[in-house]
Amino acid sequence: MASEITNYQCPACTAPLRFDGESGKLVCDFCASTYTVAEIEALYAEKDKAAAEASQKAEAAPDADGWDTDENLRAYQCPTCGAELITEKTTAATACPYCGNPTVVPGQLTGSLKPDYVLPFKLDKEEAVKALHKHYGRRNFYLPRLFRSDNHIEKVQGVYVPFWLYDTEVSGAGRYEGTDSVTHREGNFEVTRTMHYDVAREGSARFDKVPVDGSKKMPDNYMDALEPFDYTQLKPFSTAYLPGFLADRYDVSAEEASPRMEARCKDTLEYLLRSDVNHTMVTQESFQAEVEKKGIYYALLPVWMLTTKWRDKNYLFAMNGQTGKFVGELPTDNALFWRNLGILTLILTLVLRFSGITRFLLGLF
Numbered sequence: 001m002a003s004e005i006t007n008y009q010c011p012a013c014t015a016p017l018r019f020d021g022e023s024g025k026l027v028c029d030f031c032a033s034t035y036t037v038a039e040i041e042a043l044y045a046e047k048d049k050a051a052a053e054a055s056q057k058a059e060a061a062p063d064a065d066g067w068d069t070d071e072n073l074r075a076y077q078c079p080t081c082g083a084e085l086i087t088e089k090t091t092a093a094t095a096c097p098y099c100g101n102p103t104v105v106p107g108q109l110t111g112s113l114k115p116d117y118v119l120p121f122k123l124d125k126e127e128a129v130k131a132l133h134k135h136y137g138r139r140n141f142y143l144p145r146l147f148r149s150d151n152h153i154e155k156v157q158g159v160y161v162p163f164w165l166y167d168t169e170v171s172g173a174g175r176y177e178g179t180d181s182v183t184h185r186e187g188n189f190e191v192t193r194t195m196h197y198d199v200a201r202e203g204s205a206r207f208d209k210v211p212v213d214g215s216k217k218m219p220d221n222y223m224d225a226l227e228p229f230d231y232t233q234l235k236p237f238s239t240a241y242l243p244g245f246l247a248d249r250y251d252v253s254a255e256e257a258s259p260r261m262e263a264r265c266k267d268t269l270e271y272l273l274r275s276d277v278n279h280t281m282v283t284q285e286s287f288q289a290e291v292e293k294k295g296i297y298y299a300l301l302p303v304w305m306l307t308t309k310w311r312d313k314n315y316l317f318a319m320n321g322q323t324g325k326f327v328g329e330l331p332t333d334n335a336l337f338w339r340n341l342g343i344l345t346l347i348l349t350l351v352l353r354f355s356g357i358t359r360f361l362l363g364l365f
Helices: 037-060 125-137 220-225 254-275 334-364
Strands: 017-020 025-028 073-077 084-088 091-095 102-104 157-186 189-213 246-248 281-310 313-320 326-328
Touching: 025 037, 084 091, 125 281, 125 313, 125 326, 157 254, 189 220, 189 254, 189 281, 220 313, 254 281
Parallel strands: 157 246
Antiparallel strands: 017 025, 073 084, 091 102, 091 246, 157 189, 157 281, 281 313, 313 326
């Protein structure tokens, strides 16, 4: 099992390496050594190849430890401390919970599972924590204590989320009824003249790298809300960008994700054609469009995430690891809300009563 995974270690002191988004290099927090992605790729090329081959063989063979009875789990052995790691079958990068070393499973990212691109993290954990503090601060008085805990916020994790990127061209046509009205007076009467127009529009639009997440675990609305990503910073995929972060391979195929992409492209063209109808009122009567795929790419995109549960409801907070765009839903502690409201009401009552007594006493003198 140990041969199936790779721990990226510092060549100088053997401590764990992690990818640093600011410098674009792998760094060692113990001896402060830094290495380029190319240097680590060259150093670990043979180890990654061997680990990928061992992982593929293990995939085909029953697990001696019995984990094959659950099709969603895999068992590995940490090369550093020997501990057994239990992960989901889609996990491509994680960390050993015992020694803390970043661990990569190259076999999850080879062959047809190998991404074309990776968009490296640019913002670090400290910036993600600051964003969470700022987000929480807007409703700090009514947040459950769990959400205000620094220990809780420190659990934020960097995750490379699998995405499909589509190059497409969409062509379509729409028919609309346009209406304009003009009102004027004729003697004692107010006359309104309404003109109706039959309008037709058709056109096409080209879209490059339309993103759709390829993970069943990720809420689509959250992933959509984190856009846009700057695709000019995409790098050819290398596992050397993964140490220090979590990563999953896709479990939603490009074909399965395609309808969401097509709907987005059609909606955009529909909006563009309708906005070109210049009348006071516009009613769309019909719209049809066809989407032609020009290219499909598989990429890992950076997201800082924090998940938690409160009163049987799951809450997810996510931040674009490149731009810092942040999304998340916050709960309200109703008991805390009513207690604070009661205290505020009591204070205002005492202030008003004291003000009334003061005015009465001043009136006596």
